Amino acid sequence: xxxxxxxxxxxxxxxxxxxxxxxxxxxxxxxxxxxxxxxxxxxxxxxxxxxxxxxxxxxxxxxxxxxxxxxxxxxxxxxxxxxxxxxxxxxxxxxxxxxxxxxxxxxxxxxxxxxxxxxxxxxxxxxxxxxxxxxxxxxxxxxxxxxxxxxxxxxxxxxxxxxxxxxxxxxxxxxxxxxxxxxxxxxxxxxxxxxxxxxxxxxxxxxxxxxxxxxxxxxxxxxxxxxxxxxxxxxxxxxxxxxxxxxxxxxxxxxxxxxxxxxxxxxxxxxxxxxxxxxxxxxxxxxxxxxxxxxxx
Numbered sequence: 001x002x003x004x005x006x007x008x009x010x011x012x013x014x015x016x017x018x019x020x021x022x023x024x025x026x027x028x029x030x031x032x033x034x035x036x037x038x039x040x041x042x043x044x045x046x047x048x049x050x051x052x053x054x055x056x057x058x059x060x061x062x063x064x065x066x067x068x069x070x071x072x073x074x075x076x077x078x079x080x081x082x083x084x085x086x087x088x089x090x091x092x093x094x095x096x097x098x099x100x101x102x103x104x105x106x107x108x109x110x111x112x113x114x115x116x117x118x119x120x121x122x123x124x125x126x127x128x129x130x131x132x133x134x135x136x137x138x139x140x141x142x143x144x145x146x147x148x149x150x151x152x153x154x155x156x157x158x159x160x161x162x163x164x165x166x167x168x169x170x171x172x173x174x175x176x177x178x179x180x181x182x183x184x185x186x187x188x189x190x191x192x193x194x195x196x197x198x199x200x201x202x203x204x205x206x207x208x209x210x211x212x213x214x215x216x217x218x219x220x221x222x223x224x225x226x227x228x229x230x231x232x233x234x235x236x237x238x239x240x241x242x243x244x245x246x247x248x249x250x251x252x253x254x255x256x257x258x259x260x261x262x263x264x265x266x267x268x269x270x271x272x273x274x275x276x277x278x279x280x281x282x283x284x285x286x287x288x289x290x291x292x293x294x295x296x297x
Contacts, residue, residue: 002092007122010045010241011108015063017235019049020129026119032111039255040077042089043067048108049127051134051264052079055092059181059188060141060263064133067110068126070117076127078111080181081242099243106243134264136185141296142233142266142288144181144188145248145259146226147219148174150277151290154218161202167257170195176201177288183263186296191281192229192288209283226252226264230270273297 007027012018014022028044051063062079082091083106084134085175091109100104103189110127119125152170166172194205208215231252238245251268266272273295281289 006086006089007044007107008084008086008106010243011045012240013108013242014047014049014240014272015129016237016246018264018267020131020134021126022046022047022049023124023126026121026123026125028089028121029119039167041112041114041118043081043110043112043119043129044089044107044123045110046127048079048110050076050108050110050129051137052081053092053106054081054262055095057181059144060137060183063129063137065127065129068128069119069123070110072116074116075113076110077113080111081096082107082109082294091208108242119132132186137183137265138188138264138294139252139272139294139296140183140185141261141263142248142269143186143272143292144183144190145257145261145265146223146250146275147188147259147290147292148178148190148254148279149250150219150222150226151215151279153222153256154215155203157238158204159202160204160207163201166254168255173203177203182282186294188292190290190292192290194286194288205283205286207215208288212279212283216277219279220276223277227272227274229253230268232268233266235265261297271297 024045024047027046029040032040053062065076066073067076080092082089083095085104097104149166152166152173155173156170160242164170177198178190179193180191182189207228229249234249236247236249246262248259248265250257278291281287
């Protein structure tokens with residue numbers, strides 16, 4: 001199948017505002033490599049309401065849904081960030097440059113199951129996101145951020161030196177120690193490294209293993225208080241492009257937290273019944289794991 005010219009502008013995205021369906025224009029269609037499934041294509045459109053996975057920090061997975069082409073619904077099998085220099089499409093981990101590189105466009109790449117009509121440049125298709133799946137991931141991602149703030153507060157008295165603080169004034173353990181984060185439907189799993197560099201910054205690891213129950217209780221108490229406020233949440237965007245800065249903004253009684261984040265979120269803590277965390281891991285080996293669960297109303 002012949003490929004269409006690659007776009008040289010970043011994809012415009014509407015998922016930060018909560019969009020679940022959108023009629024879009026086709027800019028590029030590319031068959032997957034011959035060793036992949038022959039009935040799949042990469043589809044690039046001028047804009048997208050579909051949240052893609054970011055290979056640089058793959059915390060939130062892609063939306064699921066459908067693409068309607070010439071009246072026929074096709075399964076949306078994957079959605080990932082890609083990039084092009086105008087000559088070649090690079091997808092996911094194959095992207096060789098960072099965002100902002102001159103001469104490169106960053107794109108939302110939809111992987112679509114075919115078996116029906118193949119769109120051509122200029123055609124209009126309809127992207128539709130599974131609303132229940134989006135809502136579950138949005139709840140998990142919001143819970144992840146709020147839980148991180150509660151963990152920061154619960155660990156605040158373990159710092160012996162001044163370090164960067166979060167928006168509430170607590171030492172930002174989450175940002176200083178996190179090594180991975182995975183958003184799940186109505187939850188998240190965050191892994192932290194308690195290594196030498198963190199200790200040099202002044203974090204006291206001694207006795208942490210025996211204190212985990214008390215730290216967990218303190219974090220959960222703080223989370224209960226915050227959820228009871230029904231705190232508002234906003235997604236501040238600097239522009240409509242995929243590469244534009246987006247920030248999660250939560251207004252809590254003790255202050256306002258802003259976190260650079262490309263995921264999807266709830267609009268208020270009033271949308272959940274409760275948020276709880278569990279702490280575990282091998283402290284002696286330098287690992288702490290926080291599992292967050294968002295309970296529905």
